[in-house]
Each structure stands twice: as C-alpha cells, then as structure tokens.
Amino acid sequence: MSLQSKKSFATIDYERCDPKTCDPDKGLCPAVPACEHKVIKQLDGPFEAPMVFQDMCMGCWDCIEACPLDAIGMKHLGA
Ligand code: SF4
C-alpha cells in the first residue's frame, strides 16, 4: 500500500525540446527562470535540454506556459 498522495510533475519531451530554437544566442531555456521553485535546470549547460527534479516539482504549470515548443507536459501519479 502506498501512502503517497496525488502528485503532478512536469516532464520534458526530449524529442521536441530544442534550446537553440528557444534562445539562438545563449541557448538558455526560458522555462528555467519561469520556475519559481527552481526545480528545472540545464544541468549540462546552455544549448542542452533541461531536466526537472520531479520530486520537488509543484505541478504549477509555469514552465509549461514558458515553453514555446510545447516540449513540457504534466504527468499525474497517484489516486
Ligand atoms: S523552453 Fe521548452 S523547448 Fe525550449 S529549451 Fe526549455 S524545455 Fe526545451
């Protein structure tokens, strides 16, 4: 039995994500500064796809709204 409550978190579609399209000059993902909780990061640096620390994601949708390529979606777990 799981005691985990319902949880939503952002996931990145790495087929769609393309930082150089979002920011041709610096390769910075616009969804990163949009996340107040700082749980989406370009760990591998500019021009690389970001990743979401899903355990800490609040499911707030701010990053989804900031992504021009619809490369971020929301996953729902639990009952
Ligand atoms: S805004 Fe979306 S498509 Fe652009 S780099 Fe970030 S996650 Fe990828």
Ligand code: SF4
């Ligand atoms: S859904 Fe909200 S908390 Fe989660 S990564 Fe996106 S902006 Fe950050």
